[in-house]
Amino acid sequence: MTISKNLRDRLSDAESVCVLTGAGISAESGVPTFRGEQGLWKKFRPEELANVDAFMRNPDLVWEWYSYRRKVVSEVQPNPGHFAIVEMQNLIRDFTLVTQNVDNLHSRAGSRGVVELHGNITRNYCIRCRRPASEELVQKSDKVPVCSHCGGFIRPDVVWFGELLPPRAYEEAEDAASRCDLFLCVGTSGVVYPAASLPQMAKEHGAFVLEINAEYTDLSPRVSETLIGKAGEILPLLVRVMKEERHHEQT
Ligand code: BJW
Numbered sequence: 001m002t003i004s005k006n007l008r009d010r011l012s013d014a015e016s017v018c019v020l021t022g023a024g025i026s027a028e029s030g031v032p033t034f035r036g037e038q039g040l041w042k043k044f045r046p047e048e049l050a051n052v053d054a055f056m057r058n059p060d061l062v063w064e065w066y067s068y069r070r071k072v073v074s075e076v077q078p079n080p081g082h083f084a085i086v087e088m089q090n091l092i093r094d095f096t097l098v099t100q101n102v103d104n105l106h107s108r109a110g111s112r113g114v115v116e117l118h119g120n121i122t123r124n125y126c127i128r129c130r131r132p133a134s135e136e137l138v139q140k141s142d143k144v145p146v147c148s149h150c151g152g153f154i155r156p157d158v159v160w161f162g163e164l165l166p167p168r169a170y171e172e173a174e175d176a177a178s179r180c181d182l183f184l185c186v187g188t189s190g191v192v193y194p195a196a197s198l199p200q201m202a203k204e205h206g207a208f209v210l211e212i213n214a215e216y217t218d219l220s221p222r223v224s225e226t227l228i229g230k231a232g233e234i235l236p237l238l239v240r241v242m243k244e245e246r247h248h249e250q251t
């Protein structure tokens with residue numbers, strides 16, 4: 001992979017960086033993506049599972065789907081893509097990582113202050129009184145558990161279609177996208193809003209928007225540059241360039 005002179009300059013000059021990640025960054029850890037050839041939703045239809053009506057209609061089925069995914073993410077490890085983002089954070093003073101992923105792998109890799117737009121599958125709460133559910137209750141339940149305080153169903157702390165994103169998280173993401181000079185868009189198909197509007201927002205505010213994906217996406221025509229390949233290979237390369245260029249500047 002060749003890094004153009006222009007991109008090299010962007011990587012070396014960037015003072016404020018915002019990274020938006022999607023399911024593709026965790027693919028190399030063994031977490032299935034949602035869409036595409038290997039997509040999770042080839043087998044499970046999203047409209048049947050990722051909305052609150054589906055949960056109320058068939059809570060045990062939805063619970064089972066999340067139990068399966070919770071097990072998958074607990075058995076995998078962060079990959080070089082996740083670790084490269086941790087290194088990038090250590091290089092850049094004003095750095096924000098925004099993720100659509102619910103798998104907790106960025107935090108497990110060591111990223112700090114991760115902005116989670118779609119929640120986190122490792123947390124669960126009661127739909128009636130909103131108290132968090134204990135790990136023990138979640139682990140032992142094959143069927144949807146009920147809250148020990150009020151008897152309400154326990155649900156995963158994720159954002160389903162038709163639900164609002166956590167307002168503070170989205171505000172932080174918008175702030176970071178509007179003030180950064182380099183915006184990286186990694187492993188997302190860019191079809192789910194409002195997250196998919198962040199690259200555009202960054203570009204309108206003057207940032208260089210770099211997409212990293214295994215294939216071209218809906219976002220590609222609207223970004224500054226797309227690098228096609230695996231996030232776990234491209235991100236470490238970008239970090240190496242950033243380090244080289246910053247080292248040169250200091251010497
Ligand atoms: C690699 C790789 C490798 C593979 N290296 N790359 C504006 C226009 C139209 C619709 C809307 C709109 N605004 C809102 C909507 C409605 C809706 C929406 O966006 N619908 C569209 C799908 C049409 N949005 C919402 O409902 C949102 N809420 C909202 O807007 O509230 C306001 C409102 C309230 C009431 C009514 C209406 C609006 C909420 C969205 C919540 C999304 N939730 C999910 C599920 C989370 C829980 C769970 O995990 O089960 O979030 S959906 C699912 O998609 C998940 C993901 O975070 C999200 C994005 O997917 P992502 O990450 O992009 O993954 P993939 O699989 O799509 O792509 C993977 C990519 O990786 C591919 O491109 C591969 O090529 C690539 N790849 N391997 C690099 N190794």
Ligand code: ZN
Binds near residue numbers: 127130131147151
């Ligand atoms: Zn409760």
